[in-house]
Amino acid sequence: MNVDLFDFDLPPDRIALRPASPRDTARLLVLHGAATRDRHVGDLPGELRAGDLLVFNDTRVIPAQLEGRRGDARIGATLHKREGPRRWRAFVRNGRRLRDGDTIDFGAAVSATAGDRAEDGSWALDFAGDEPVELLLERAGRMPLPPYIAARRAADARDVADYQTMFADEPGAVAAPTAALHFTPELMAALEVAGIGHVTLTLHVGAGTFLPVKVADTAEHRMHAEWGRLDAVTAARLNTARAAGGRVIAVGTTSLRLIESACGDDGKVRAFEGDTAIFITPGYRFRGIDGLLTNFHLPRSTLFMLISALMGRERMQAAYAHAVADGYRFYSYGDASLLLPGD
Structure with missing residues (x-):
């Protein structure tokens, strides 16, 4: 596919230089099937269902x-x-x-x-x-802030905490799994009360996540490999949740890519440890996840291609146009979107 199909205009003032505070007050654009709703991350328990399972990446950013x-x-x-x-x-x-x-x-x-x-x-x-x-x-x-933030201000002491999720446990990432930055202990407690569970996996995000796509056709792009681990206990919980009618919701594209790397054609997730360079573009058949919570991504990026594969390219172009017009904050420290293709 032509990379130009995944382009869009983004005013520079939409790029967030600091996260929302408290973290779960960030805005949340919900796309559920054909419906679009403007919410906040703190509303997440009401947007999901009892039995759903959130999947977080527990990688920890190092001063890379x-x-x-x-x-x-x-x-x-x-x-x-x-x-x-x-x-x-x-x-x-x-x-x-x-x-x-x-x-x-x-x-x-x-x-x-x-x-x-x-x-x-x-x-x-x-x-x-x-x-x-x-x-x-x-x-x-020092903390490796994304280039679109580092170009506008220097990293400081606040970033040491701001650019780390509450799940950060396994050192090795050079970029944060930013969708999980929105979560707080209070929000996790509310999700538990609502019957929504969670598990963790590990994918050490590499600096390649920020590299632009330099080719004209997606078929010519080569992803950088990243190391990940999804253990047998986590795989069993994912499979059990779906078998019971729950949905597996990846928190961040890193979690999604590792689950899909560990999932077979039969829809069953298996233990996985090693490198993955999975590249998801429209036409891909998702096997292991039912939804995604993610931040707003760069134009022409592999991540915008991924969400276009999940929800449809025209749907995401329209959603991003709405987000720009309505003042949503973009990229690593910005707001989030909940993408649910529909039942």
Whole structure:
């Protein structure tokens, strides 16, 4: 499909630079079948049904952005994906000044040696020393805000908490599963009272989630692989919920993509651990989920293609036009949408 089909106009002032406070006061655009409703995230218990099951991603964002020097050259690195105990794949700024075997000094007694450069432009970085890389990043790294926020303001102390979900437990992501940023303990308690359950899985979101689609046809785009794990107990709960008539609602596209990666043609979810590079576009047949709660996405992005596959491209174009006109806040710190294709 032509990538231009997934374009839309977004005024820059619709891009949220801070999250709503409290988090569950963010607005919620509900698309249920042909119906459209303007709500707030706190209204979610009334928009779902007893027996439904929400699926959260428990990945934890690490301070994955580093600034350093190779001699006189300034080098910026955004870690993308772990490849070993001390090796990470990274997207590098000013990479033309870097060669295989060069050492980059990131300050705070943190350094890494550049390895091979992959076809996607990312470099392998091997961190020196014996300390866990997570400790090195705590010293020298900073929170990796999305580029559309970082271009307008610097990351600060508020982002350390704001850009982490209440479910964050497994370190390894370089971007937050932002749909879950809207949830609070109070909202989770209200969902439990309403008979709506929840489970968690892990998918470590990579920096590739922010890379633009540079090809004209979706068939030519290649997704970056991300590591995920969905255990047998969680798989059983998903299958049991659907067998009992409940709906599986993915909270975020990361949860959705891992469930679909773990689901067979028979609609049964199985345990999964490993890399996934699933790319969902219109025409895809969803097997493991019945709905999605997600933020508003970039034009021409793989995520807008995914929600167009779930709800229909024209439906999503109209919904986004409504969201823009009605003042919804977009992207990672913005508002949310609940997408229910219908029964």
